[in-house]
Amino acid sequence: MEDTVKSLFINDELIGPNTFGAIGCRQTANGIHNAIMLDFDFLILVVCKDLDKKPGPEHIQIGLFECQVLFVTGSDLERWAVSGDNAQLLSCFLQGEVIWDKREELKQLRGRIIDFEQSVREKRKLKEFASFLKFYTEAKTLNQNGHFLDAYAAIIMGLQHLGRLELLENSVRIEGQIWEELHALNTPSYKLYSEVSSSMETLEQRLELALLAFEFSAVTKMADSCTLLLRILRSRKEPWSLQELLHKAELQDIREELPMVLRKLVYRSVIKQTTNTKIKEAAGQGILYWI
Numbered sequence: 001m002e003d004t005v006k007s008l009f010i011n012d013e014l015i016g017p018n019t020f021g022a023i024g025c026r027q028t029a030n031g032i033h034n035a036i037m038l039d040f041d042f043l044i045l046v047v048c049k050d051l052d053k054k055p056g057p058e059h060i061q062i063g064l065f066e067c068q069v070l071f072v073t074g075s076d077l078e079r080w081a082v083s084g085d086n087a088q089l090l091s092c093f094l095q096g097e098v099i100w101d102k103r104e105e106l107k108q109l110r111g112r113i114i115d116f117e118q119s120v121r122e123k124r125k126l127k128e129f130a131s132f133l134k135f136y137t138e139a140k141t142l143n144q145n146g147h148f149l150d151a152y153a154a155i156i157m158g159l160q161h162l163g164r165l166e167l168l169e170n171s172v173r174i175e176g177q178i179w180e181e182l183h184a185l186n187t188p189s190y191k192l193y194s195e196v197s198s199s200m201e202t203l204e205q206r207l208e209l210a211l212l213a214f215e216f217s218a219v220t221k222m223a224d225s226c227t228l229l230l231r232i233l234r235s236r237k238e239p240w241s242l243q244e245l246l247h248k249a250e251l252q253d254i255r256e257e258l259p260m261v262l263r264k265l266v267y268r269s270v271i272k273q274t275t276n277t278k279i280k281e282a283a284g285q286g287i288l289y290w291i
Contacts (some may be wrong), residue, residue, distance in 0.1 A: 128161045
């Protein structure tokens with residue numbers, strides 16, 4: 001990064017008491033970061049402590065350079081590492097040049113994310129599997145109802161999540177575009193994508209092929225992908241209610257998909273269910289889950 005940008009950027013207005021570091025990324029010649037850089041020379045990520053109200057983006061000029069300044073928190077970055085959201089911003093954080101890191105807190109945060117701690121990996125695998133399962137179920141229902149184009153769109157979305165899951169299984173860090181990585185590894189999801197997108201068979205035939213492959217993937221990847229959830233279920237002798245599981249901090253990223261994941265685990269006999277007359281759900285008995 002230009003010394004001018006590094007020296008002039010550090011000021012009391014942007015580097016406040018709630019800031020523990022800043023990262024800079026320069027616009028590349030091939031415009032690889034163009035979607036987030038816009039037409040600015042530099043993108044500067046100011047990493048803050050968790051705030052009630054995070055500052056909005058700022059556009060500033062430093063010397064001859066026009067810069068876009070974005071404010072993120074450490075929690076934002078760790079959450080994106082789990083969810084896969086804002087992959088380009090996360091990539092800039094990991095690959096950009098450190099502008100300011102007085103207490104080395106930024107270095108420590110970047111190290112944790114680069115190392116991709118086991119807990120983060122487990123959360124990410126569970127999230128990708130849950131999202132894959134969601135689109136698989138949606139595609140299956142749409143196909144049964146004769147909505148073949150919508151089912152095809154759901155299949156493509158499901159393949160993206162399945163592909164990310166395969167990259168995680170191969171210890172490949174996911175940073176935005178995934179298909180080149182999947183192509184290089186020649187993974188099952190890439191082969192299926194090629195078959196579904198370029199086959200000479202009818203759309204209905206391609207959908208049936210994809211759904212069969214999705215069912216196989218759902219079964220074979222279920223236990224490993226749900227390691228985090230299964231460990232929570234094993235963590236006590238008493239069965240768990242859905243509401244108890246929904247309040248677990250480790251499962252917040254799959255709150256929407258959790259009921260579906262639990263039902264699939266029960267259906268495949270990975271976990272068990274029981275009822276408890278002490279827990280009332282509407283007019284019936286509460287269902288509890290256990291291993």
